[in-house]
Amino acid sequence: MEGPAALRDDIDIEESDKRPMELGYKPEFRRDMSLFGVLGISFCAIGILTGSSAAFQAGLFSGGPLGLFWGWNICSLFMLLIALSQAEICSAYPTMGGLYFWVSKLKPDLPVLAYCTGWIYAIAMTLTGTSGNLTVALFIASLVEVASGRTLSRIEIVTIAWGINILSGVINTTGTKAIGRMSSFNIWWTLGGTFVLVITLLVKAPVKNSAQFVFTDFENFTGWGSEGFVAVYSLEGSETAGQVAEEAVRAEFLAPMAVVGSIIGSWIIGLAYMLALLFSVQSITSIQATSYAIPIAQLYYDAVGKHLTLMCLTVICLAQFMAAVTAFTASSRLCYALARDDAFPAKSAFMALNRHQAPYVGVWMSVFIGCVVSCAYIGSVIAFNAILSSAAIAVMLSYLQPIAIRVFWPSSLKARGPFHLGKWSWSINAISLAFTSFICVLFILPTASPVNKNNMNYAVVSVGGIVMIVTTTWIFWGRFRYKGPVLTHLRRASGSGIPDEKLA
Template structure:
């Protein structure tokens, strides 16, 4: 989740860089983009320091911002586009810039961007412990976020495809993020890449203003979404410490440190660890975007593998979950999990395949190397200390203790559970 948030914050930085480039008329350096990413990471940490209420308010605002922003983007693109593309172009045109000759493989590579939008959909589960009626609201939030993203994404994508002026211009863009070139071309009626790399060439005052507006709408939505990823990662670090699943968790001091809450009830240590790691990972973008992309790709695969673990249990050991909660798929549970298992395995394989041909040191997909290194660290960590310290999720109150606790006040402490007898009434 830290890498997911880092990826979102770098995307925000790229949008901010495009705004700057539109203003100054030239590209900015990778060092400057990384500095912007650091600033966005730190701002995400500040917001998360104010706790769940602040993140919840921001998420609620982002819902309406995204819905309203999508309407503004779609209407603006369709109204201001000098000429609309045909339905044949939108639904049947095939463009291949990968170098691979297989149309099927190229189409399958298109799944990667679509699957990326699923990352972070489980954030509601990460903060479930801080939510009332989480047994119903958390799964509903996950499902509604996926359905909502799909609906909004389809409408937005259709607007882009009907309005796009020149694919070659987008390929040759000088903007930090290519979508900025699409907006610029639409609002300034540019249909070629004759001004390759010259940002702002042939623009009008209205065209630049509309381009600026569209980039700002997306940048703010991207930032607010990335904030929730850091919220999830901080809660995950808190849970790992509580359950003795981190190397220092057996030490009472470090366990309390990881689990410390500020006055806003936010696990601030996890928040700022997320920020520091995010800033460190962003530095890879300075030296090699290839290395940075490998890190993010490995993060995407790792997230998908984490989603896969409970699905595997449900598919191969369906009777292991005998007790069902108030939210259940009923008889459709097993077939849906089988479909989920097959799709996730298929996508994870796609994530490690090279996306360009011929394959060279600069076009190789190094995600498999990063994932392999991560799995190796996990295995070594398990045998070095995990098998002795991690015994599963910590229960704050056992059922039998609850039955014996009638008339008692049960208090959770860092070292376990202790009973505090009620004061006898006078």
């Protein structure tokens, strides 16, 4: 006999399935993910410890402490506005597919927009996972060098990256419960890890920098004369909660809360971590001249010594690994959503679920692409960095579509979910659109002067390649196959202002 808790769970699941069925989708996944799991997915995808570490070493050379501190806070504020814009749409459309599905419902008369958004975002998530797994390999290479003094070759680093890619695939193949537990664990790991890192740095650093250095010192190693040209940091990944909306209970509430909450949490944690790094950095020139695969390893070595550096890098490395795993979670779910709507080839294969409720074909396609792309690192670090930096731009390009539609067609959101911005909706979307457009342009500009073949920002080439691939598939395949969302559940939309649709 069922108890009150089981009955309540059944009611919650029934309510959770209601909105996707109204949108025309039959429930296919078990709703095994809790609020903590959904929040963890977004938090995990952002990867704040690793993201802050990468932002730190980039910003330190192009803006110094001054650029780091203000750049982090200003960009975090704008990313919060973007998250609010996304959360409002996510609450209205809590289904798998995220950005892609939002565009398909906001502008159904232009299916090319949804198709291109879905493909660009799928490529971006796959490359993000690839980048994350290679970063894990670079952290391991730094750990080896700190511990033994031995520098790993590029082939050895790529071999490690292959193993990390495959392990990411194995974890994703075990399904929603495993991913949910890992992402929940990541929240505690990040909170505890940040506390350990901050305390270790502040206690063990032999020289503490002054507040004047932390908040006013400007450094510029880029060669650009303008002091306004410094690195810009973004917190991408919070929208990943939308990719698992059909696997979470009451996703119309939980997913938007996770989108916004993960940005706020990451902003605060990242700021605390960054301040600890700034107060503890011993020598900027030492970090710039380091031989370690991850430059921030030099900061830790100078500040806390060999043994504590090994501990600190291990904390960040594991956080990075969990972030990379969730990128493949997002890419595989997006492939499922695209295939369900005839926007991806091999529909039956990409929609197939194993006994753990995992879309395993999308998972292992992401792993395969990750292994192939990682091989570029052997031939050219510059080429590999161009491919992977294009992932960040592709994500921002994907952000542009739904936000732009909300700005230029304010009535496009036919029905509001429980999370909405009210009278502030258009203003927040307009500011988000301006910032997203600015970032897309900034990310393809050269990062150093004078520009030469070694410091040229080749991301513009790789982004152009992604756009060309997506455009070509649309012209020769997509426009004949993709017409918009394909319903898997017959429903009536009488009185809703939405026309009846046919069951595919």
